[in-house]
Amino acid sequence: MTDATTEPTQEPTQPGHASRLLRFGANYTPTRGWFHHWLDFDIDEVRADLESIAGLGLDHVRVFPLWPVFQPSRTLIRPRAVEQLLCLVDTAAACGLDVAVDGVQGHLSGFDFLPTWIRTWQRRNLFTDPDAVSGVEAYLCTLAAALADRPNFLGMTLGNEVNQFSGDPHPDPDRVDPTGAAAWLDRMLKACEDGAPHRLHLHAEDDKVWYLDGHPFTPEHAVCLGAATTVHSWVFNGTAQKHGPTGAATLHHAEYLVELATAWASDPRRPVWLQEVGAPRPHIPPRSAADFAETTVRNVATCANVWGVTWWCSHDVDRALADFPELEYDLGLLTVDREVKPAGRRLARLVDELRAHPPTPAPRRLALAFDPGDPATAPRRSTCAPGGPVFEAWARLADTGIRAALVRADRAxxxxxxxARGITEVVTPMRSCSEHRRNPPWTSPMTPSAPPAAA
Incomplete structure (x- = not known):
């Protein structure tokens, strides 16, 4: 496995954590036609959408070309579709927005968008078939090369949660092992770098990479490949069901994922991008969405390594479009008529505040140790999942105001x-929240061989 980390040359793309100039953006969901808008591309509608996003004070968007529309044949990447993407990026620049572009779409809001040349009669494994791999490689390199001279282009993300194609519970998975997943990621990141050198090229998975035992995309892939680590925080994964919309575990879930990513990284300064986070109903009731948004972002802003926060999503989904999971319709900061919702107003005020007064990272002297097993495959990563002992102990600490770090047991x-991380005490989670009133919720400290100096 090689490290594909690159150092962006444009100031807006530079993810250094010392400046604490956090980035705030939205995942762009078009108001007219959702992502099907690529079939009837209307730049006036796009411009109105992007202006409404910029009106919230956000500085970037993440956009999603539909893969079958852009590459309907393995050897045809439609020039007109690429031109429309460039038109969107240029329009975003005129609105003062930087743009991150996802490649393989792939999977969006419960729907798969896959070209016919890898499905049905042409069935090919996305990750291992030589023709499929070379086709995706050419597609990503073509998009990156087309975007390379746009000053507001942040970089490519390989695709939106492409890992969900690799195993259960997908109904028709493209099986791959961790070695194969690493090879695919490495090759695709190189294609992006070849097309647009020195940009923020990344890959993005859902939380299976951190929580699901046996999943072929692993935490080591997440923290070793690409220019930064991405995390997608969704509290419908059992967190909100167990802890409710205002529980500490729910309100700190995104912060926890950023800290978990930091614990896995060998470079303690590696940036982490909270690339997706949203307030899904009914897990977060509409009346609580603004409070959830503000508290979540404030909590994430205490993390030293966070690069930025990109909210899911910019605009609601038009209810004239059928068959979406119910929670997908109302995740926007704005309505389909581009009216700002309470969560959008709250985030806009918060962004102004955090820009005017950049947050200082919280010192995390105490760390909870976790043992995922072999770091290469993390066969016991579920110990860190919602309901697992590490997650629940960390959440209990957060509920008492203690901002804990996490550390892998082999580094404890x-x-x-x-x-390097400013950790002075390492403990293992054990006891219940009720015991914490009398005793800390951990077993005896794991003392390092030499006490680290205070940060």
């Missing part, structure tokens, strides 16, 4: 690693 006695 590594004084250099702990010192």
């Amino acid at each position: 006695a590594d004084a250099d690693h702990l010192n």
Whole structure:
């Protein structure tokens, strides 16, 4: 496995954590036709959408070309579709917005968008078939090369949660093992770098990568490949069901994922992009959405390594469109008529505040240790999942106001690693929240071989 980290040359793409100039954006969901708008592309509608996003004070959008529309044949990448993408990016620039572009779409809001040349009669494995792999490689390189001279182009994300194609519960998975997944990621990131050198090229998975035992895309892939680590935080994964919309575990879930990503990284300064986070109903009732949005972002802003927050999503989905999961319709910061919703107003005020007064990272002297097993495959990563002992202990600490770090068990006695992260005490989760009133919710400290200096 190679490290495909690149150092962007444009100031807006630089993810250094020392400046604490956090980025705030939205995942762009077009108001007219949703992502099917690529079939009837209307730049005036796009411009109105982007102006409404910029009106919230956000600085970037993440956009989603539909893969079958852009590459309907393995050897045909439609020039007109690429021109429309460039037109969108240029329009965003005129609105003061930077743009991150996803490639393989892939999977969006419960729907799969896959070209016919890898399905049905032409069935090919997305990750292992040589023709499929070379076709995706050419597609990503073509998009990146077309975008390379746009100053507001942040970089490519390989695709939206492409890992969900690799195994259960997908109904028709393209099976791959961790070695094959790493090879695919490495090759696709190189294609993006070849097309547009020195940009923020990334890959993005849902939380299976952090929580699901046996999943072929692993935490090590997430923190070793690409220019930054991405996390997608959705509290309908059991967190809100167990802890409710205002529970500490729910309100700190995104912060927890950022800290978990930091714990996996070998570079303690590796940036983490909270690339998706939203307030899904009924898990987060509409009356609670604004409070949830503000508290979630404030909590994430305490993390030292966070690059930025990109809310899912910009606009609601038009209810004239059928068959979406119910929670997908009302996730926007704005309505389909581009009216700002309460959560949008709250985030706009918060963004102004955090820009005027950049947050100082919270010191995290205490770390909870977790043991996922072999780091290469993380066979016991579910210990960190919602309901698992690490997650629940961390949430109990958060509920008492303690902002804990996380540390992998094989690094728990590594004084250099702990010192680099400012950790002075490592503990293992054990006891219940009720016991914490009398005793800390952990077993005896795991003392490093040499005590790390205070940060």
